[in-house]
Amino acid sequence: DVVMTQSPLSLPVTLGQPASISCRSSQSLVHSDGNTYLTWFQQRPGQSPRRLIYKVSKRDSGVPDRFSGSGSGTDFTLKISRVEAEDVGVYYCMQGTHWPFTFGQGTRLGIK
Amino acid sequence: EVHLVESGGALVQPGGSLRLSCGASGFSFSTYWMSWVRQAPGKGLEWVASINQDGSTKYYIDSVKGRFTVSRDNAKDSLYMQMNSLSADDTALYYCAGEPRTMEYWGQGTLVTVSS
Numbered sequence: 001d002v003v004m005t006q007s008p009l010s011l012p013v014t015l016g017q018p019a020s021i022s023c024r025s026s027q028s029l030v031h032s033d034g035n036t037y038l039t040w041f042q043q044r045p046g047q048s049p050r051r052l053i054y055k056v057s058k059r060d061s062g063v064p065d066r067f068s069g070s071g072s073g074t075d076f077t078l079k080i081s082r083v084e085a086e087d088v089g090v091y092y093c094m095q096g097t098h099w100p101f102t103f104g105q106g107t108r109l110g111i112k
Numbered sequence: 113e114v115h116l117v118e119s120g121g122a123l124v125q126p127g128g129s130l131r132l133s134c135g136a137s138g139f140s141f142s143t144y145w146m147s148w149v150r151q152a153p154g155k156g157l158e159w160v161a162s163i164n165q166d167g168s169t170k171y172y173i174d175s176v177k178g179r180f181t182v183s184r185d186n187a188k189d190s191l192y193m194q195m196n197s198l199s200a201d202d203t204a205l206y207y208c209a210g211e212p213r214t215m216e217y218w219g220q221g222t223l224v225t226v227s228s
Contacts, residue, residue, distance in 0.1 A: 043157075049215075050218070094159075097213075103159070
């Protein structure tokens with residue numbers, strides 16, 4: 001199975017400051033169809049996961065443009081340009097290239 | 113607007129069975145692969161199973177193979193999961209999710225607790 005490793009696991013950030021989460025996979029996530037199925041989710045306290053970014057860098061409708069995704073192959077990053085209070089929660093990466101699909105451990109973002 | 117509404121979660125004894133349901137609306141259900149994802153209390157997300165559009169292809173995580181069966185009824189816009197031989201390790205909030213490779217849609221989850 002593909003192992004997804006996120007870092008850091010805990011991320012305290014000052015409001016208005018940037019934040020960055022790394023996600024590394026144990027195998028390349030390039031699918032035979034040419035797509036790279038790396039997705040980022042946000043889970044706010046007490047809520048269901050919400051998709052933010054899919055196929056590495058495509059931002060979902062309604063997601064603020066302060067969120068961006070980048071990377072290729074086995075190395076991916078989620079960046080928040082200026083953290084706001086509503087960004088508090090746990091962030092997960094997920095690979096959808098190789099069955100079984102697997103998630104990272106999650107990164108808990110909090111406010112300093 | 114897309115809605116996925118799960119139901120069927122309950123407290124069940126070890127070795128017992130449950131059937132989860134997920135009703136879909138707001139999108140063309142019959143054209144989407146669908147999935148179940150679970151989250152144990154205080155833990156991360158774990159993909160459990162997926163089914164293709166006509167139900168002819170199914171994938172499962174190893175830990176549930178032979179015990180869980182995913183199915184769907186496109187006429188009713190509904191997804192199901194029959195869960196047998198349940199153990200404490202299956203205790204989790206079970207989410208219905210759409211399109212497994214990118215999981216665009218999520219429900220609110222239904223809680224399964226396995227305990228004597």
